[in-house]
Amino acid sequence: MQISTFDPQSPQAHGIASLFVFTLAVCAVIFILVTGLVFYCAYRYGSWSQYVEPPANFGNQKLEITWTVIPLLILLVLFGLTWTTMSAVDPPPASQPDVVITGRQWWWDVEYPRSGAVTANEVHLPVGRNFSIRVQSGDVIHDFWVPQLGRKMDAVPGLQRHIWINVDQPGTYLGACAEYCGAQHAWMRFRVIGDPIEKFDSWQKHEAEPARSSLGGQAELGAQRFQELTCVNCHAIRGTGAKEHIGPDLTHMASRKMLAAERLTNTPEHLSKWLKNPGAVKPGTKMPNLQLAEADITSLTAYLESLQ
Amino acid sequence: MSDIPFSPAAPLPMPVSGGRLWLGLLSWVSAVDHKQIAILYLLTTTFFFIIGGLEALLMRLQLAWPGLPFLDPGMYNQIFTMHGTTMVFLVVVPALLGFATYMVPLMIGASDMAFPRLNALSFWLLLFGGLLLYFSFIAGGAPAAGWFSYAPLSEKPYSSQTGLDYWALGLLGVGVGTVAAGLNLIVTIFALRTPGQSIRKVPLFVWMVLVNSFLIIAALPALNASLVMLLIDRQLNAHFFTQLGGGSPVLWQHYFWSFGHPEVYIMVLPAFGIISEVIPVFSRKPIFGYGFVAASTVAIALLSLGVWAHHMFALGLGHAWDLAFGASSMLIAVPTGVKIFNWIATMWGGTIRFTTSMLFAMGFLITFTIGGLSGVTFAVVPIDWQVTDTYYVVAHMHYVLFGGTLFAMFAGVYYWFPKMTGRLLSEPIGILHFGLTFIGFNLTFFIQHFLGLAGMPRRVYTYPDFPWWAAMNLTSTIGAFVLGLSVLVFLANWAVSLRNGQVAGENPWGGWTLEWATTSPPPVHNFDRVPPVRSRRPLWDLAHPENPDWRHGQ
Amino acid sequence: MQMEKSKMIMAWFLASEAAFFGFLILAYIYYRNAISSGPTAKSSLDPSVTAIYTVLLIASSGTVWIAQNKLKANRRSDFRGWLLVTVALGAIFLVGQGLEYARLLRHDVTISRNLFGSSFFTLTGFHGLHVLIGLAMLTTMLGMAWFSSIGSKEWIAFESIALYWHFVDVVWIVIFSIIYLGALL
Ligand code: HEA
Numbered sequence A: 001m002q003i004s005t006f007d008p009q010s011p012q013a014h015g016i017a018s019l020f021v022f023t024l025a026v027c028a029v030i031f032i033l034v035t036g037l038v039f040y041c042a043y044r045y046g047s048w049s050q051y052v053e054p055p056a057n058f059g060n061q062k063l064e065i066t067w068t069v070i071p072l073l074i075l076l077v078l079f080g081l082t083w084t085t086m087s088a089v090d091p092p093p094a095s096q097p098d099v100v101i102t103g104r105q106w107w108w109d110v111e112y113p114r115s116g117a118v119t120a121n122e123v124h125l126p127v128g129r130n131f132s133i134r135v136q137s138g139d140v141i142h143d144f145w146v147p148q149l150g151r152k153m154d155a156v157p158g159l160q161r162h163i164w165i166n167v168d169q170p171g172t173y174l175g176a177c178a179e180y181c182g183a184q185h186a187w188m189r190f191r192v193i194g195d196p197i198e199k200f201d202s203w204q205k206h207e208a209e210p211a212r213s214s215l216g217g218q219a220e221l222g223a224q225r226f227q228e229l230t231c232v233n234c235h236a237i238r239g240t241g242a243k244e245h246i247g248p249d250l251t252h253m254a255s256r257k258m259l260a261a262e263r264l265t266n267t268p269e270h271l272s273k274w275l276k277n278p279g280a281v282k283p284g285t286k287m288p289n290l291q292l293a294e295a296d297i298t299s300l301t302a303y304l305e306s307l308q
Numbered sequence B: 001m002s003d004i005p006f007s008p009a010a011p012l013p014m015p016v017s018g019g020r021l022w023l024g025l026l027s028w029v030s031a032v033d034h035k036q037i038a039i040l041y042l043l044t045t046t047f048f049f050i051i052g053g054l055e056a057l058l059m060r061l062q063l064a065w066p067g068l069p070f071l072d073p074g075m076y077n078q079i080f081t082m083h084g085t086t087m088v089f090l091v092v093v094p095a096l097l098g099f100a101t102y103m104v105p106l107m108i109g110a111s112d113m114a115f116p117r118l119n120a121l122s123f124w125l126l127l128f129g130g131l132l133l134y135f136s137f138i139a140g141g142a143p144a145a146g147w148f149s150y151a152p153l154s155e156k157p158y159s160s161q162t163g164l165d166y167w168a169l170g171l172l173g174v175g176v177g178t179v180a181a182g183l184n185l186i187v188t189i190f191a192l193r194t195p196g197q198s199i200r201k202v203p204l205f206v207w208m209v210l211v212n213s214f215l216i217i218a219a220l221p222a223l224n225a226s227l228v229m230l231l232i233d234r235q236l237n238a239h240f241f242t243q244l245g246g247g248s249p250v251l252w253q254h255y256f257w258s259f260g261h262p263e264v265y266i267m268v269l270p271a272f273g274i275i276s277e278v279i280p281v282f283s284r285k286p287i288f289g290y291g292f293v294a295a296s297t298v299a300i301a302l303l304s305l306g307v308w309a310h311h312m313f314a315l316g317l318g319h320a321w322d323l324a325f326g327a328s329s330m331l332i333a334v335p336t337g338v339k340i341f342n343w344i345a346t347m348w349g350g351t352i353r354f355t356t357s358m359l360f361a362m363g364f365l366i367t368f369t370i371g372g373l374s375g376v377t378f379a380v381v382p383i384d385w386q387v388t389d390t391y392y393v394v395a396h397m398h399y400v401l402f403g404g405t406l407f408a409m410f411a412g413v414y415y416w417f418p419k420m421t422g423r424l425l426s427e428p429i430g431i432l433h434f435g436l437t438f439i440g441f442n443l444t445f446f447i448q449h450f451l452g453l454a455g456m457p458r459r460v461y462t463y464p465d466f467p468w469w470a471a472m473n474l475t476s477t478i479g480a481f482v483l484g485l486s487v488l489v490f491l492a493n494w495a496v497s498l499r500n501g502q503v504a505g506e507n508p509w510g511g512w513t514l515e516w517a518t519t520s521p522p523p524v525h526n527f528d529r530v531p532p533v534r535s536r537r538p539l540w541d542l543a544h545p546e547n548p549d550w551r552h553g554q
Numbered sequence C: 001m002q003m004e005k006s007k008m009i010m011a012w013f014l015a016s017e018a019a020f021f022g023f024l025i026l027a028y029i030y031y032r033n034a035i036s037s038g039p040t041a042k043s044s045l046d047p048s049v050t051a052i053y054t055v056l057l058i059a060s061s062g063t064v065w066i067a068q069n070k071l072k073a074n075r076r077s078d079f080r081g082w083l084l085v086t087v088a089l090g091a092i093f094l095v096g097q098g099l100e101y102a103r104l105l106r107h108d109v110t111i112s113r114n115l116f117g118s119s120f121f122t123l124t125g126f127h128g129l130h131v132l133i134g135l136a137m138l139t140t141m142l143g144m145a146w147f148s149s150i151g152s153k154e155w156i157a158f159e160s161i162a163l164y165w166h167f168v169d170v171v172w173i174v175i176f177s178i179i180y181l182g183a184l185l
């Protein structure tokens, strides 16, 4: 699992990476020139003991023109490449997005408007297709960024932004909120999962369905407690009475790899830990410590972990 | 140098004059002499630099390894906000003003600033603004929205504590003081030059301070207006920058950066000025291409007013905006390059003396170029889309601010300390200071480029244990502590040299500008007699009547 | 030399102030197009009344100029008279602004009501503050002219104050055109 911009995995990221390598090479040449000249002067004209007054030289117009014009030409080239790369990696948006991503303090709401699938902190994409992503915000400014897949885009309250991603090959690509957004900006991470189209389709179909209702034992009890406790004030579980969208949709939360925006892996122990005191896991989080009884935690965990 | 007789100079202008301590202190509180005010500026900024630096060390400790429990996110966020705000507003800008307040009147042969009492007011506004800002720590929490406090995070619903109000009020105070200082410097330079010193004959430091002052009075109003609007939002429930009812978080960014970008050049132009004094003197040659160095300063200042949106590329303003601001940002590389090449050409064919001051100036040429070049990579917009808001940006800004401005200011301190105190700083300690700074600095910040490219966002209080991240962060932290050590060495050098340093005499470096034509430190009225000025290097002309500069049309 | 300095610093100070007002004016224009509901300039201002006060403020720029000339001609009592007229005109302008504010507040147009309120009160409020400061300076001059003599130092100060007053006046003309005349469009 890589995360770095050095390992681009989409045409968008490739375009930027090669532009970067080229620019870096240009800068390296300039840097070596400047440093070389400084060291040469130090070596050639340095005086450690006595010194002679060197002849004065007040300037030279031709030289001035040279070192004005050459940088200008270099920049002209860079500007041209900027322009072409920009249009290539960030074309105009589609009329309808394939997925709508809403940044909230401090998690990501992920909705697929075509199918009605909703999840959080985990974006599934089909491999080899241009996928259209709308980025928006529910509170302050966030920024959607997957280094291996292309440009970052701010999520600005009141505005809708857009990017395209076309994943080269199946895999998991880690992303993060890149615009400072308050206490838990550090743990507002997410992942993008590129799947072959069939796998993606079946995932989406499953994710759009309501939560399973044939439960047993602890899970049955947990489902009941979930409706009785304050959970429903913030969370939605489709197929039940829980409809609020203040926190992540939990309809299929057991199918997700991670908890609380990549803070923890999604295991029953971690989930219990989270429910016991979210603030201890992720200080500052908007989910309050609900002082749940041990028994409630057990049953809620069983319930939520059964929501495949 | 040892043959220079001890000059019957005025006593050291330090507020510790034994039994009459109180009187001494009083004379500092009521000081209006530009040299005293300047010393106050420089001591205050040193103090804030230590605070800001200690904050940086706290951050680096927390980031040394993934998942450290040292600072909780609330505290970390306050600390990085205060670090940035302190370094920008309470260290770099006022320290440069301090240099200007001390040197400009001397360099133009004046006896004081044009408005001595206004000068004092500027300083006190800075101090009280700074204290107000720091008072927030006691008053329920420091601001925690970053040094550019993006709305709506900085608005009441998301930052309900008073920290941001102190931030805005403190900066308003500092901002007004800075404008006053800028105005004062403009009038001083226009109205008080000694006869014969036309505006095209002033030392380049004076010239760059002049341009800088214009930039201050042009750019600071944008900050003041933004702060006022933010305060009205927070205190009177308006909605300028929240998305409610048509308010616009984007407008905050436009307003802040139309101040914020010129501000970064306000933080570097006088530093360019220092370099333009130090390199010629220690290369024993006049500056190469005076006219071009001077004109490029004006070009930079003008361009800097038209590049602000390059801080907003990730906002998706549209390709036309991005391209326009990418182009204008790239253009700034040209006049800046002109300066770099002229400084190198000044060294070329000279006789270079490797004093600490010169070492810092040469270090500046290298590190600032790195920072400038990474700046150009942002102007190549798609690259910025990847690296903005990552440690790559943190690396850029420290290369230009520390590797640029602070290196230049260190060069300036070693160069002018003898003038200000009458004694030279120790060269051996100085060279140690330079070595530690250069190594520590590059160790801390070079690796941050890679951290950013490897995907680490800035302003995170901790990070997952990804491959290499821990090692790179640890390296950076070690570098920061080396830097801390270098600062201690620097302060030790002051302490040692103030007492035992070599006595400087009037002109220890063989400088050519007017500040070297009076005692060290200068008397209250600065000059008993100002030498005649017929060229840019009056003291050269005085020493070389057979070959004065003015004969070469300088 | 002395005179040059204080006029020079005032001039550059005003340039900086112009930038400050520029940003507030830009904000007003920007938000004018963004208001979704609530009062607007059109619905809540009365340009014709304000026009009268505007004329008075412009007139005060003229009277201060006359006062300056009287002082130059060393006609002290004329100077005092014209200065008094200036102060009076400025004060009337401020009263007018106060009355307008009171009327708006009665109709629940406040700084927190909507963006029109916010940007209108911020802009005109800061202008009013500048008028107030100008009045304070002019009144001080008046007091000095009455009770002590005007020396060359005060004369220099007066030059700068007059400059300031003209500036405040010009800013108002811009504000009036954009807010009040803009409301007629
Ligand atoms: C001293 C302060 C200083 C200086 C001088 C600069 C100089 C430059 N800066 Fe920097 N900048 C900052 C301080 C400064 N910056 C800070 C503090 C931030 C971060 C703010 C924040 O987000 O917190 C920032 C951020 C920043 C960004 C936004 C990044 C982001 O957040 O995404 C950009 C984007 O364009 C940028 C560009 C530039 C450019 C093009 C220059 C140019 O002026 C550089 C010109 C110099 C050279 C290029 C080197 C010498 C030239 C030559 C040797 C000639 C040949 C060169 C070529 C042909 C290329 N800077």
Ligand code: HEA
Residues within 6 Å of the ligand: B049, B050, B052, B053, B054, B056, B057, B059, B060, B080, B081, B083, B084, B085, B087, B088, B091, B092, B146, B147, B148, B394, B397, B398, B401, B402, B406, B444, B458, B459, B460, B461, B480, B483, B484, B485, B487, B488, B491
């Ligand atoms: C000129 C400006 C300046 C300077 C000099 C520095 C100096 C340093 N900076 Fe800073 N920095 C900024 C300007 C500056 N910075 C800005 C504008 C930001 C952005 C803030 C934001 O995002 O809002 C930033 C952000 C920033 C970050 C990113 C934080 C984040 O995004 O989460 C980091 C992290 O490593 C950092 C580190 C450092 C370090 C290690 C130093 C070191 O160089 C410090 C060296 C100094 C010392 C170590 C002091 C040592 C003193 C002593 C040891 C004294 C001993 C005590 C006594 C004598 C009593 N800085």
Ligand code: CUA
Residues within 6 Å of the ligand: A103, A104, A106, A141, A142, A143, A177, A178, A179, A180, A181, A182, A185, A186, A188
């Ligand atoms: Cu959301 Cu940072």
Ligand SMILES: [Cu+2]
Residues within 6 Å of the ligand: B260, B261, B264, B307, B308, B310, B311
């Ligand atoms: Cu900038």
